[in-house]
Amino acid sequence: MFSKKRLDEAFSFLKDYTGIKSAVILSTCNRVEIYANSAESMAGADKIAKFLSVYHEIDKYRLAPYLYKYVDIEAARHLFRVASGLDSQILGETQVLGQVQWFYEKAKTLGFTDNLIEEVFEKAEEVGKRIRVETDISKGDISIGSAVVSLIKERIGELKAKKILIIGLGKISEIVLKDLLKEDVKAVLVSNRTYEKAKQIAKTIGAAAIRFNELRENLKGADIIISATSSPHIILRVEDIREVIEDRPKTIDHRQLLIIDLAVPRDVDPGAREIKGVKLYCLDDLTSIIDNKLEGRNSEISNAEKIIEEEAHKVWRKITAIKLGYGVPSLR
Incomplete structure (x- = not known):
């Protein structure tokens, strides 16, 4: 580029x-x-x-x-x-x-x-x-962001009163945030390896910035986790997510922990799909949503x-x- x-x-x-x-x-x-x-x-x-x-x-x-x-x-x-x-x-x-x-x-x-x-x-x-x-x-609105919103609504209903954690603040995250902010979400937390960038974006959109080394603690209170870093390796391991599920407050319905991995290569260990109470989706899962929306355009x-x-x-x-x-x- x-x-x-x-x-x-x-x-x-x-x-x-x-x-x-x-x-x-x-x-x-x-x-x-x-x-x-x-x-x-x-x-x-x-x-x-x-x-x-x-x-x-x-x-x-x-x-x-x-x-x-x-x-x-x-x-x-x-x-x-x-x-x-x-x-x-x-x-x-x-x-x-x-x-x-x-x-x-x-x-x-x-x-x-x-x-x-x-x-x-x-x-x-x-x-x-x-x-x-x-x-x-x-x-119609067809983008990664709109597909993410559609996926969330299909799997857990409206975003109203949901707490969303965004990990990584590259181009894809910006696109997704644009669509998420149109919804009545309870709170948005953003985290990036460069904390200053997280603070800058958080200030712009009215979100809360958290340090990368504080991720684990903040995972516990999130309803939805969207990860899109440029890391060459896994950042959310199976054991990390299992620990989050076990430690979540009783007031949170752990069956509703939705994780969307938009990173290439993946940020989240695919094995997390096997954890009870976790719904993990990646870019491939968004394809069918986008394809359905594209049918009218293809003609x-x-x-x-x-x-x-x-x-x-x-x-x-x-x-x-x-x-x-x-x-x-x-x-x-």
Whole structure:
């Protein structure tokens, strides 16, 4: 991924290393793409691949299997699919359009765009908005956060008066918190290895921050535990959870201890499923919930694809007419 704070550095490196002067770097939580205008499309794409390898210090042979490229109208078509949410993990999600716009505007502000790149990206914004209006591809709230809320309601009922403990405060936790806070929860506790971050977020959302080394004591009073750290190893062991169940106050119905593990790799020992009074779910368990919500959107794919095809040909005819005298965007 590319840091937003260091994009100017990345663009300068790209220009110096490849000679490419017009490009947009799109870097989100699950994609890194570079849209560029090069005098030699295929050669330009190869240069971008080498740039990615050198800039991120990744061996080119290790990186190669994860790369893909689109040239000419295929690059425009792909960008339109991205901007409209057709290429997202969750079909039709709307956040990506704002991300595309942000990275385009950043490249433009830094002086790394030309007429051709601007034409394609401004059209991508139009296409994304048009598809959202003319189809139901983005209808309904479908996200990890909404799936978590649905799962909780299906398993233990309304969130009203429930006490929720969030472990780990990365991007996924932020998305989940956004949906949880729409519910009438009793209390939210947040914990992170960096206590200052926990305090900052807690202050913003009206939650309580707890230190990471105080987790065990706070587990006892929680109705719902949601864990999404970036730890490479298990942080909640079977024995820890069993001890929590045994020590919980008599006033808490231990049958209602719901644990949702959103981490990859997992934060919670899968063996916790066998503990009486514990309901443990992971990302895989959210798939069916999301799939059910996506059924209606899937039927809209063909309508969205028709718009993309129409607009891709339209913008490419215009670009051809511009006759700039050099190549077209190559995607890496």
